[in-house]
Amino acid sequence: MTENVTYVSPSSCDPGNVRVLVTEDDEVLAKTVAAGLRREGLDGAVALERLAVNRYDVVVLDRDLPGVHGDDVCRALAADRSESRVLMLTAARSVRDRVEGLDLGADDYLPKPFDFAELVARIRALGRRAAAPLPAHLEHDDVTLDPARRVAVRAGRRLPLTPKELAVLECLLAADGRPVSAEELLERVWDEAADPFTSTVKTTIGRLRAKLGDPPVIETVRESGYRIGGP
Numbered sequence: 512m513t514e515n516v517t518y519v520s521p522s523s524c525d526p527g528n529v530r531v532l533v534t535e536d537d538e539v540l541a542k543t544v545a546a547g548l549r550r551e552g553l554d555g556a557v558a559l560e561r562l563a564v565n566r567y568d569v570v571v572l573d574r575d576l577p578g579v580h581g582d583d584v585c586r587a588l589a590a591d592r593s594e595s596r597v598l599m600l601t602a603a604r605s606v607r608d609r610v611e612g613l614d615l616g617a618d619d620y621l622p623k624p625f626d627f628a629e630l631v632a633r634i635r636a637l638g639r640r641a642a643a644p645l646p647a648h649l650e651h652d653d654v655t656l657d658p659a660r661r662v663a664v665r666a667g668r669r670l671p672l673t674p675k676e677l678a679v680l681e682c683l684l685a686a687d688g689r690p691v692s693a694e695e696l697l698e699r700v701w702d703e704a705a706d707p708f709t710s711t712v713k714t715t716i717g718r719l720r721a722k723l724g725d726p727p728v729i730e731t732v733r734e735s736g737y738r739i740g741g742p
Contacts, residue, residue, distance in 0.1 A: 589616030
């Protein structure tokens with residue numbers, strides 16, 4: 512079973528989110544892990560299909576997947592020079608098994624059963640390594656965002672932003688004047704399960720604009736998306 516998970520991280524990731532793909536052949540365990548992290552799970556073939564079309568910061572990979580074995584998924588990621596970090600899960604606990612998993616290209620290895628808090632900590636650590644480092648502060652004119660502390664300020668006033676609003680603002684500031692499409696925002700801030708035909712992005716942009724206040728900061732670029740700054 513495979514689950515696609517997006518959860519907000521307290522550290523700087525892309526963009527303030529860690530996108531996690533959970534692969535686990537035990538459906539109960541997959542749902543438990545995904546629910547704990549946040550969202551849903553697959554087998555090896557479906558995992559490779561998802562990985563071919565979506566970018567994930569971290570892949571939580573069950574080594575003993577049916578169909579396409581977890582080892583083969585790991586080899587495929589290594590061959591493609593994927594930027595996704597791999598956390599391999601397995602019931603095998605020997606040092607030899609751990610060494611084999613790491614030699615296949617896994618970035619970390621966690622034997623079952625495991626403590627959920629440790630799983631989350633390892634995912635966060637791998638997420639930090641997967642993401643391109645952001646500057647200490649992102650800013651434009653009098654708007655400043657601290658990606659690590661998840662704090663946005665305008666003209667000395669802290670903005671009461673929700674996690675999604677913060678993530679959208681971070682995306683726009685990090686783009687450095689490049690228009691960011693609604694589709695890109697939907698993929699980066701939400702996940703692939705989000706309905707592309709909803710008004711989610713437009714609604715969030717509207718709330719963010721209201722909280723940023725005047726003069727307006729976010730510009731709508733026709734047929735391109737939204738941007739902060741630019742030519």
